[in-house]
Amino acid sequence: MTRLAARLIRRRWARLLFLSACLAAGSAFLAAGDILLAALGGAVASRARDILGADLELSSARPFGPAVDAALAGLTAGGARATSVTAFSTMLSAEGPAGVPRLASVRAVEPGYPLRGTVDTEPPGAIARLFTGDACLLDAAAARQHGAKPGSRVRLGALTLTVAGVVTRESGRTLNRFQLAPRVYMARALVERSGLARFGARIKHERLIALPPSREPESAARAAAAGLEARLADPYLSVTAFSDAEPTTRQALGRLTNYFTMVSLVTFLLGAGAMASGLAAFLDEELETAAVLRCLGLTGPQTRSLYRTLCLFVGLQAGVLGALGGWALAAAALAFLRRGFGLELPASAGLDPRAAAEAVLLAAACAWAVSEAKVRALAGVPPLEVLRERAERLPPTPRGTAALLAAAAAAVYAYVLWKTSSADTARWFTAAVTGTSAALTLGCLASLRAVAAAARRPGLPLAVRLGLISLARRPARSLPFLFTLAAGFGLLGALDLVRHSLAKELAAGRAAERPELFLVDVQRAQLDAVRGLARRWGRGEPAFAPLIRARLAAVNGVAPARRPVDGLGQEGRARQRMLLREFNLTYADALNPSETLRAGAFWGPGEQAGLASLEEGFAKRTGLKLGDRLVFDVQGRPVSAVVASLRAVDWLAMRPNFFVVLPTAVLEKAPQHHIGSLTVRDPVRSAASTASEAALPRDSARSDAFRRALAEAAPNVSVIDAGEALDQVSEVLAVLLAALKGLAWFCVAVGLLVLAGALALGSRERRADAALLRALGAGTRLLVGADSTAFAAAGLSTFVLGAGAAYGLGALLAARLDVAFAPDAPGLAALLASALLLPPAVGLGASAPAYRAAPLETLRREE
Template identity: 30%
Template sequence: MSVTATRMLARDWRGGELGVLMMALILAVGVVSGISAFTTRLQAALELESHRFLAADTVVRSGREMPAQWLQQAQASGLRVATTLTFPSMVYAQGDAMQLASIKAVSDAYPLRGDLKFSEQPFGDAVTITNGPRRGTVWLDSRLFPLLDVTLGDAVQVGEAQLKVTGAVRGEPDQAAGMFGYGPRLLMHYEDIAATEVIQPGSRVEFRQLYAGDVGDMTDFTQWLEPQLAPGQRLMTVSDGQPGISNALDRAERFLLLAGSLGVVLAGVAIALAARRFSERHNDYVAVMKSLGATSGAINQLYGKSLLLLGAVATVCGCLLGWGIQALFFTLFADQLPVEPGPSGPRPYLIGSATALTCLLSFAWPPLRRLGQASPLRVLRKDVAVFTRGTSGDYLFGLVAVSLLMLWYSGDWRLTLALLAGLAVTVTLGMGLAMTLLKGGRLVGMSAGSIWRLALAGLQRRGAANALQVVIFAMAIMLLLVLVLVRTSLVDEWQTQLPEDAPNHFMINIGPGDVQAVDQRLREEGISSEALYPMIRGRIMAVQGVDLPTRDQADMDGPRQREVNFTWSETLPEGNELVAGDWWQPGTDAAMVSVELEFAQRMGIEVGDRLSMLVGAQPLDVTVSSLRSLDWQSMRPNFFMVFPPEVLASYPATFMTSFHLDPDNKVFLNDFIREFPTVTVIEMDLVIEQIRSIIQQVSGAIELVLVVILATGALVLIAGVQASVDERLHESSILRALGARKQLILGGLLIEFAALGLFAGLLATIAAEISVAILQVTAMDMQYSPTPWLWPLGIGAGVVLIAGLGVFSCRRVVSHPPVAVLREL
């Protein structure tokens, strides 16, 4: 048969039948490929960025020197390598000046990823530099210059070695990892270590081997390396480098995938609705073609080809749209991106194309396939039934296809199940509720005025069709509400986690005699700080009387003897939550301790356990009275072990706090350190700034994705309204022909659609609350809290959108003569 699919499509396009179907397909492909390309490129970029936090792709750290053979093996595998060694030590200068510094010795190749920041003069303009100091020289933290009273060219002494000061170190890619390396930094060459003679067995040091290279080489190497790791040696990858960022990105990625999955479902529904209307409108065409001799096979072939052609065109347009979406994301956020976005490769566009094919097969093809069965008798008699209603097989097929798409797309079965559960609840409850509500509506309507009677009679007459429509509207609104809710709580949580004035500096080693003076000095400067917490270093030796293995015998993360910071407090510290046991009565002197939950789990500690500890040389036995959970990313002083004040009163303590310091006020630190030379300030502001900028750009991306998904949702609403427009137009035209006024008809339609919108909005809101609760708790790892503002929003959006779209779609009935409208149908 030579009626080509192309010509038929072109004719249908001219006839305006294909608009919604085409748009839905393009949006589905665009959303899927765009989000996929965006996350792929962002991941590539941020992975590289996270590698900077490690200064390498992979790192092994250990308290003892590691075999040089590992480095040789890595080099043989095609990787680049470097070594670092970090330890606290006193640094001496001429005169009597001395200062506890955090020494870091680095090999020539350091850093393998990221940049070192260097300035020739302390506090001078920082430049990026590729290698650390040469042998025999050191770079000092700017603050060390005044503290040691040295200038460029002077010598400082580390252990037995005399080293020449040649510059100031202003930033290291992996400095966040060394946040508890006390004191300002001194950067030296790795090969000068031997000459210092400070590294003795048992010294508190951290060796690191750094590796970087191709993913394949790295995988081979780490597979070789892992079995060789002894207890106390730990392999670190990206997520270890900066848990704050990796956590935020994980959630953002899940959100984007969630949005993408919802986009697919919404587009699928829009496609199904549009295809159904398309096939309803084509029933008469098919009847004519059949009367002229077309077989059902020929009809199927014709529509199948048309669909494939439509799919191909929509796929190309959709991929272009997807490319545009991700390009727009990156254009908007280029300034904030710390690195160039990586390549996306063809995969996102392949996923988009597969989505188009799946959507077409599972949503558009079933109603079109049934066109082949249309009766040719319709050319004589309009009352012959049309075969467009879906069978349960079609719905099942669509459901399975959508589930698989969502699963494939998100790679997260919990997320898929949560959404499917939400949709199932909407559909089953929705149909029942919608029928009941519509029935109730008629009883009210019987005694109302004429517009109301018209509208409510309309609702009732199309009861089943309306119920289906309410469910479809509710699904679309529910999915959009879910997305808005998750986005809002995600962004809110990030903002509460890192508010503008979040503490960005820690201050430790504050002597008991300095506590008041430090507090007063901060207050004079107008700096608000957290409370000052005492800090006592202690060692956990045994649990329930059983000695823990020592550091060398045990896994770094498992139960072992370890030194931790103790503090005391009468009350539960701010931001902590009691998860087991009870908090003590103020003033108690009972030997109790409250332990942080994750630490307790790692150490195998439970409420009621007896812990044996050493503080200095003195033993301390306590019972675990409670477990606490807390947010380690809060930048507040956080402690594994909190005791009642009386229990620790007799031990020597130093104090710590955290505070927020504006970048403009940074110079205050110099004065402060000169005034309190024993106090150590840990600067976290750069790291926090980096985290915040990444979170900001990801939030921005999320907003954009939301807009695209909202557009898809709107399309579903339009397709849903259009599905019932013909019948309503027909009835209204007849009423109009009988002399009904414009106000009566428009008013009736408005009330009818508004009622549908009201039911849909109500259903959607209920289902959205349920879905979000499931999602937040299971998939997003967040706390659920009910959202009162959702109710007016959901219901209001339902009424306004559906009433607006409905009346808009039916406006022809009052603007055109009734005969013209009837003839078009």
């Protein structure tokens, strides 16, 4: 049986390779995601100590107390090394009246920093000069921003510092594209002199610890972290082992990989559908061969085993090709991450055995699943029926098809749940795939019926009538490539509509009436002066809101507990992070213009009761609801509140908005500082339309003057340019969506491959049809005209179905991303115009051999 299977594989290798290629593209993208994630995870793990700069990190928004000093003294007595770091954001400017203050992220360090990893500078070794005078180091972005170089002078708070060098590389940075502000290093001894370490300032205090050498450093670090957490038991204190460092990088890369995994899974599913239709056509053509083998002594079970082996070979071949293709794609994706997202990890994409095995097993299982019912049907057809030409095709298998579709939906759900650890994502994706597939299938069937109806209209030219009939009378051949092409173009159009919606929403954030600058850390005593400056230099009334830091101490009488993340899904991890984080509370007695009440009732002025209003997205992520009793720890004092309402917030209104709002009377006396937003634009920019704003300079002379005046009056106040942040977000999203559109084009390519394959697999039937028409007097022009009509009708159907799928998927994705859906009909039509051209081009090219075939020899089956 094995030798017979090998002979059939050698004789049918071209067709089997085509069937494998249908699935290999999707398999390659899935394997690439696994290889990429493994490479990045390994790189993060191998450099985790360097990323953290130590083995352990203790961090808090409050200064460390004696308990922390005592705990660290015990570690240092055992051979550990420790150093302190103070981190905060403030304004940095070049010395002199022309210097414009800009936001900078400051790390104030002690000698010996970093305990792990390196900070490379130009000139080399410049970090040692931080501790010999009033000096600082700037990263390359800060140096470019202020036109600084070694020897330049810059102002930071009350200090004037000399630039000792420029940081060229630092171990702790991995995704440079996601840095909000450039980094500055200075000596920790200068923090007090800077005047920035006052009450209410947003300062992060860190203690970094390097443990003694150990055979298992990861276990030692985790054990030490667990011991410190148990001993200190401080909710305001975070203890991080190096193995858990850089959660932002892990989360960002994980989300990025999840997006590509889901789009790759769509490609895989389209390829699986293409392979299923191809295998069905292949097994139809094998009826005669199977009948002859049965007559020569092969039993039904042996026939089933033979063709099951062939189908499994198709899957295994697709898996091997997919694993090799995934290896190459992962290497390209790493280059993309380095160029598009500023990734600075020494990761290399090796051929991961686990990912390769997964690709092979997944492809083999898919090939078996889509062919098993047809293989059983092939083995059950009586040979005599085939030889008497009473059975030209395999009988339909409705039960097998229904079971296959149900199993496919369950498999998609299980796979997405496994990859993303999110039941919500798995449900949403499975529902989207199932619903879209059903809608496209119905649309394709309706399209074929419409083509058949059009073919019956009187007065049509013969070529047109023949073309329409040929497309409509073979739904088993036409349906797969119509479905795949429509799905590919639909996904492509949906991503473009989401891109347009995001661009429109981000443009609204830059609109002339929207605030462009945020002010942070305005102390209560500074509020009137800062408000006066904002009114003088700004346009319109600035918006200010108080900010009070707190911890959530209890929900309905139960304190939030930290649970091991290994046992939590994506939603559970997100909920735990949200509940255990430090909260920014505010107080107000009325909704601001960017808020809309969704549920419950908002209180009025003078409310004394402990009530709370939650932003609806925050409430959904945390699982909080109306009527829940919350207790906040505000500077050691409990503040109780009952959730009374839920609000929707327009975050792009660029106003001070918060997840949690309480009545004024409840929080007014709590320690606080203020944040604000305002518009500072020159008259030309303010009058500019949204479309032309992007071409105008954001940092006008008026904005620069305001920053200088603010730095003189309140040097501790930080200014965040929301426009620059939106530009950064736009750039990152543009890169991401471009990559996703590349995947969508692969879906289109799979559809074209299915079209070409359907024509190739049915080449004998097409040559016979062409020969019969030639024998009846048809010329090559008539044949080409008929096929041109058929493929043009297929292109038009693809365009219409793809546009409908694009609108549906685009609206669904926009809702998932919480973006206002803004369809762009002209742009979508231009993008999908290729759907009208590609099917005729590919179809006519694949049909060319049928035009050249000799009619007599074809009809005699001598070819």
